[in-house]
Amino acid sequence: MKAFASIASEYLDLRLVFLGASDVELPSLRNLCTKEGLAARVSFFTDIPHAQIAEHFRQASIFVLPSRQEPFGIVLLEAGCFALPVISSKVGGIPEIIDDTLTGLLVNPDQPDELANALRSVLNDPARGRAMGQKLRLRVIREFTWTHAHDQYVRLVNS
Incomplete structure (x- = not known):
């Protein structure tokens, strides 16, 4: 998230997508996303079935x-x-x-x-x-x- 935040203003069409299991870090990642003003450019997909990963x-x-x-x-x-x-x-x-x-x-x-x-x-x-x-x-x-x-x-x- 920090790497994305540091380059987001250089690549205005760039989006960040997080895929993975829910864990204790998820709320802090979401908060950092909001704090950096990037909530509209970041998506979180947690605990999705493997068949949807492709x-x-x-x-x-x-x-x-x-x-x-x-x-x-x-x-x-x-x-x-x-x-x-x-x-x-x-x-x-x-x-x-x-x-x-x-x-x-x-x-x-x-x-x-x-x-x-x-x-x-x-x-x-x-x-x-x-x-x-x-x-x-x-x-x-x-x-x-x-x-x-x-x-x-x-x-x-x-x-």
């Missing part, structure tokens, strides 16, 4: 996952299926999925200025964002399917 991906232009911790980040694979430019924190297993500057951008956690700069770089160069999204999509198809996991497992068992 429509949100289809409507997105960038996917951001600013996690403080993330063991794997399967949602990044989902964003990759939609060839979205991805910006995420370099924590946990995320760098195993996102190759910084090739298939997405990685930022340090809890650094809203760094996240804002990454957003600017994608917004100011949409062709670069689309290229990263396409490369991520190809990587997801090539390396993160059930067929690939099965083949890797068979190789491991047979070695």
Whole structure:
């Protein structure tokens, strides 16, 4: 939210959409949104069925996952299926999925200025964002399917 607030005046058509489970942070995010005067440009979708997530991906232009911790980040694979430019924190297993500057951008956690700069770089160069999204999509198809996991497992068992 802080990263969005810092760039909102530069990109007047930009909207922020939060998707996820309800938790204790939601009221403070809503309050920050109101305090920053951005309530009309921010939407919150909580606890929505997984079957409805694809429509949100289809409507997105960038996917951001600013996690403080993330063991794997399967949602990044989902964003990759939609060839979205991805910006995420370099924590946990995320760098195993996102190759910084090739298939997405990685930022340090809890650094809203760094996240804002990454957003600017994608917004100011949409062709670069689309290229990263396409490369991520190809990587997801090539390396993160059930067929690939099965083949890797068979190789491991047979070695």
